[in-house]
Amino acid sequence: MDDSTAIGSNIAIRIRNQKVDKQARKSLSVFYQNLEEALDLRRKNYNLFTILQNIWQISDAVDFSSNDILSLGSSSLLRREFLNELEKNPSFSPGSGGSRVLDGNYPYLEETEQQIAEFHGAESGLLFASGFDANVAIWTAIPRLGDVIVYDALVHASTHEGMSQSLAMARKEFLHNDIESFRETLVSIAETQPLIKSRKRCIIVAVESVYSMDGDICPLQELVDIAREVFVGEEGTVQFVVDEAHSTGVIGENGKGLVSALGLERAIAVRLHTFGKAMSAGGAIILGNNTVRTVTINFARSVVFSTAPSFPFVAAIRAGYNLLASGQTEKVIFKAQDRVQQLVRMFLDAIVSHPHWGAAQDLGVIAIPLTVDTWQSQPYLSHIVPIRTQEPYHYWLFFHLIFKGFSVFPVDYPTVPKGQSRLKITFHAKNTMDEVSLLVKTIFEFVQEVVEIRNATKWGNEVPSAARSVYEWMEKEKLTGFGRM
Numbered sequence: 001m002d003d004s005t006a007i008g009s010n011i012a013i014r015i016r017n018q019k020v021d022k023q024a025r026k027s028l029s030v031f032y033q034n035l036e037e038a039l040d041l042r043r044k045n046y047n048l049f050t051i052l053q054n055i056w057q058i059s060d061a062v063d064f065s066s067n068d069i070l071s072l073g074s075s076s077l078l079r080r081e082f083l084n085e086l087e088k089n090p091s092f093s094p095g096s097g098g099s100r101v102l103d104g105n106y107p108y109l110e111e112t113e114q115q116i117a118e119f120h121g122a123e124s125g126l127l128f129a130s131g132f133d134a135n136v137a138i139w140t141a142i143p144r145l146g147d148v149i150v151y152d153a154l155v156h157a158s159t160h161e162g163m164s165q166s167l168a169m170a171r172k173e174f175l176h177n178d179i180e181s182f183r184e185t186l187v188s189i190a191e192t193q194p195l196i197k198s199r200k201r202c203i204i205v206a207v208e209s210v211y212s213m214d215g216d217i218c219p220l221q222e223l224v225d226i227a228r229e230v231f232v233g234e235e236g237t238v239q240f241v242v243d244e245a246h247s248t249g250v251i252g253e254n255g256k257g258l259v260s261a262l263g264l265e266r267a268i269a270v271r272l273h274t275f276g277k278a279m280s281a282g283g284a285i286i287l288g289n290n291t292v293r294t295v296t297i298n299f300a301r302s303v304v305f306s307t308a309p310s311f312p313f314v315a316a317i318r319a320g321y322n323l324l325a326s327g328q329t330e331k332v333i334f335k336a337q338d339r340v341q342q343l344v345r346m347f348l349d350a351i352v353s354h355p356h357w358g359a360a361q362d363l364g365v366i367a368i369p370l371t372v373d374t375w376q377s378q379p380y381l382s383h384i385v386p387i388r389t390q391e392p393y394h395y396w397l398f399f400h401l402i403f404k405g406f407s408v409f410p411v412d413y414p415t416v417p418k419g420q421s422r423l424k425i426t427f428h429a430k431n432t433m434d435e436v437s438l439l440v441k442t443i444f445e446f447v448q449e450v451v452e453i454r455n456a457t458k459w460g461n462e463v464p465s466a467a468r469s470v471y472e473w474m475e476k477e478k479l480t481g482f483g484r485m
């Protein structure tokens, strides 16, 4: 591995940072020693986070990793629209001047919330600095004392953060995207929780439109139907909170999200749309009716005790919505939403029709769970495709792809459960068909190498060539981890 290149140095820093250096700790004060010890726990598991330059920004690597799904971040379109918003409001102040409930409210902020709510077919909206904040706000403000939360096993960390602080009487998990598990959970709550049985309290369900690590889509219509079946004539007892972080801008007409795509706007009490991904801005909005908005304003501490979103921040969000609402992202400029769908279909098609696909699955070299069985019949696909591998193949595939110029990330515990490591591939409107074809070809080069190693027992501890070059470098640097013992 050549660590003087952008890609080599990116990997070198990532690996070097995991080294535990007990000697260097000795001269530190107890305060810093304790902090370093906490970091050492991460280093020992090779999962210390490192903030690095994105390799697709500093080299020719192709972006198959960022969340800029519609590629608005790299088009001048959004920038122009943002500057238009600033020009239309020449007397804007860069700050908001206070909390929403004090001096921080202003007409542009309220108009934008209303514009976004109308776009998604909701009564009202409330903007937040981030999706994380908004999820904490939802789960601390909405469930009332005695309510029960039911959540999909794979909901985001921010939902867990909020749920752990909520007033709800109990929290029950159901198996990921599993309709029968959901039904059983509802039935058992209906039978065992007196306040739910007597319909004095509610069940509040947490799901996501698209799950970020598995890239699969929530069977929302089926879940809503089951809630109606279990609580016949008492539909209000079960209410849904749908986190649309990964579907905003991507799924449904003009990117309105899954709830709108299914026509479930009236059935879903609360939606969360975030703007840091396909919208190429930051922040998030909670959508619901006026009661949901007022409750959130009153009980979410990040609304009451934090400064309101500033004008430039809101203007960036509004610029993105101008493009979505006018259909520019979909129809006029570069058919961004259609293009993402087309590229994902092309990728999956090329993968499953590859002559080595069957062998790769049988040997556990690569697998694409969940999506692969159903993708052909799905009306829309998610732009996130996880490639599951045995450990440590996910590192080996990561090294292989990154050296061939593809920006992708291995995903490990604690981001995913132990034993479920994977490589996450994310598609964008700016990706080309040639890039996708080359990606597939490069993945199967790796498969072939692993299959050859597996079939040739005489190779002993042999690893594929990209991993070998990294391991040779690690040996010189006396480093372990990333599949090297």
Ligand SMILES: Cc1ncc(COP(=O)(O)O)c(C=O)c1O
Pocket: 130, 131, 132, 133, 135, 156, 158, 208, 212, 243, 245, 246, 274, 275, 276, 282, 283, 284
């Ligand atoms: C499903 C989901 N919800 C919420 C968030 C948090 O959003 P934000 O990045 O705006 O804080 C994320 C971010 O990764 C997410 O994936």
